[in-house]
Amino acid sequence: MSTILLVEDEELNRTLVKAVLSRSTEPAVRDAEVVDATSLAAARDRLAAGDVDLILLDMNLPDGNGLTLARELAESGGPKPTVVAVTASVLPQDRAAAIDAGCDDFLDKPYAAADLVAVVSRHLTS
Numbered sequence: 142m143s144t145i146l147l148v149e150d151e152e153l154n155r156t157l158v159k160a161v162l163s164r165s166t167e168p169a170v171r172d173a174e175v176v177d178a179t180s181l182a183a184a185r186d187r188l189a190a191g192d193v194d195l196i197l198l199d200m201n202l203p204d205g206n207g208l209t210l211a212r213e214l215a216e217s218g219g220p221k222p223t224v225v226a227v228t229a230s231v232l233p234q235d236r237a238a239a240i241d242a243g244c245d246d247f248l249d250k251p252y253a254a255a256d257l258v259a260v261v262s263r264h265l266t267s
Contacts (some may be wrong), residue, residue, distance in 0.1 A: 142157050143173040143265050148184045148210070150202050151223070152190040155179075158197065161254045162261060169265040170258055180204045188214075193222045198244070200228035200235075208242040208255025223264045227252075 145162070149155045155177050165171040173194075178184035181204045185192065198207040207226065214221040223246070226239035233250040248260050256262050 143169065144192055145173050145175045145261065145265075146184060146187055146193045146196045147175055147177040148179075148181075148202065148207060149197060149199045149227070150176065150179045151199075154199075158257065161257055165215070165258045165262075166265060167258060167262045167266075170261050173265060181207070181210050184210055185213075188222075195261065196222050196224045197248075197261075198224055198229050200226060200230060200239075208244075211239070211242040211244045225260055225264065 142197075147155055147158055149158065159175050162170055162173065176187060176263040178187050180202055181225055184196070193211060200207040205209055211224050211226070214224060221243075224244045225246040225248055227248045227250060228235065228239070229250040236247050246264065248256065
């Protein structure tokens, strides 16, 4: 079973993501364990505690920009989970900044449930 780290400070967004993923018809998505973090600090703690296969990473968090964490993971030199930037910042330069920081994919808010499932499925089954 895969583990998804959902880094999102808004409770409603966390609840919606978990509901969408748990109701997916894609077994790899539906059966994944979703753990959450509401800040960069909490995300770092969770990453240090064990295996994470995929991170859904909000960009605007109470203690900084999610790209900071993406850069840290990319620069660590070790194996890293797949990182998907999830943000309402949808300008081309925002997408480029996320990829440059080490994100593997980009999902802009608001998104359709099917888009979320497709992104997660693509990375958990590849």
